[in-house]
Amino acid sequence: MTIVSRTRLGVLGWPVAHSRSPAIHNAALAAAGLEGWRYQLLPAPLPLLGELVRALPGAGFAGANVTIPHKRAALSLATGASDRARAIGAANTLVFGRGGSGEIDADNTDAPAIIAALPLDPRGRTALVLGAGGSARAAVWALLDAGATSVAVWNRTADGARRLATELGARAVSRVGAADVLVNCTAVGLLGGELPVDGELLADCGCVVDLVYAERETALVACARALGIPVVDGLEILVGQGSLSFERFTGVAASRQAMRAAAGAAAGGNLAPNGATA
Numbered sequence: 001m002t003i004v005s006r007t008r009l010g011v012l013g014w015p016v017a018h019s020r021s022p023a024i025h026n027a028a029l030a031a032a033g034l035e036g037w038r039y040q041l042l043p044a045p046l047p048l049l050g051e052l053v054r055a056l057p058g059a060g061f062a063g064a065n066v067t068i069p070h071k072r073a074a075l076s077l078a079t080g081a082s083d084r085a086r087a088i089g090a091a092n093t094l095v096f097g098r099g100g101s102g103e104i105d106a107d108n109t110d111a112p113a114i115i116a117a118l119p120l121d122p123r124g125r126t127a128l129v130l131g132a133g134g135s136a137r138a139a140v141w142a143l144l145d146a147g148a149t150s151v152a153v154w155n156r157t158a159d160g161a162r163r164l165a166t167e168l169g170a171r172a173v174s175r176v177g178a179a180d181v182l183v184n185c186t187a188v189g190l191l192g193g194e195l196p197v198d199g200e201l202l203a204d205c206g207c208v209v210d211l212v213y214a215e216r217e218t219a220l221v222a223c224a225r226a227l228g229i230p231v232v233d234g235l236e237i238l239v240g241q242g243s244l245s246f247e248r249f250t251g252v253a254a255s256r257q258a259m260r261a262a263a264g265a266a267a268g269g270n271l272a273p274n275g276a277t278a
């Protein structure tokens with residue numbers, strides 16, 4: 001049996017061209033002295049996702065991150081999953097079996113990254129999650145797991161919010177209201193100017209987390225900062241989830257400082273909707 005040396009990593013998405021994951025992971029690989037390792041974009045249209053994922057270990061990949069729109073599908077391709085990835089129903093991290101086996105282990109590092117980044121303890125607090133995609137599932141699960149008393153979910157397509165809320169034990173809402181923790185998990189803001197909620201609502205929120213990052217500060221982050229509300233931006237979440245994935249891929253601690261510097265430096269090109277992905 002040929003043992004393939006696995007020193008390649010990447011991010012699977014469609015589209016994925018403007019992801020800053022290669023920048024932050026390559027910076028962490030360099031900081032850790034992992035010579036010969038490389039992290040790259042892996043553009044993957046949905047019909048080819050399964051074939052591509054199964055081919056990666058043989059091509060020298062130790063693991064891959066997963067972003068829009070594949071987080072749900074990635075979990076179904078895995079041969080094993082962490083309890084939290086299974087409970088969330090979505091994965092952003094795939095680790096390929098060592099020693100030439102065909103195992104694919106799935107995890108979700110978005111969830112712990114969101115909780116770790118919060119400027120307040122979510123225990124006993126209310127939360128509003130905007131969106132019903134892969135990252136919204138992680139946010140809802142993580143907030144409930146961390147002790148939030150009431151987690152409301154709003155989505156453009158109401159059915160999506162209802163399904164997610166029923167599966168994870170949250171509450172679907174058709175109108176948004178203020179909450180102690182507001183988390184934006186929609187793609188709104190990628191192009192800069194748009195707000196996912198009425199700016200006035202933010203004044204009554206305890207803190208705002210925007211998973212979206214764009215070339216410039218998103219409108220949501222700018223609006224919350226102008227109101228003096230504590231804010232966690234998408235680059236902080238990127239570094240948080242990316243560093244946890246890095247440790248699973250390599251077994252080595254990630255330099256968050258190197259990742260942060262690279263995230264800030266790697267301003268994207270022309271960001272398209274859904275184009276600036278994790």
Ligand code: NDP
Nearest residue numbers: 131132133134135156157186187211234237238276277278
């Ligand atoms: P999905 O494709 O799974 O979900 C996208 C969500 O955005 C859906 O709820 C969708 O609603 C909503 N949406 C899309 N366009 C609009 C719009 N014009 N108005 C209102 N809602 C809209 O994506 P993910 O959950 O994986 O990612 C969501 C965002 O979070 C992305 O921008 C991604 O880059 C970012 N992200 C960032 C991370 C980071 O590390 N910073 C980590 C994870 C995600 P509908 O169901 O109606 O289509």
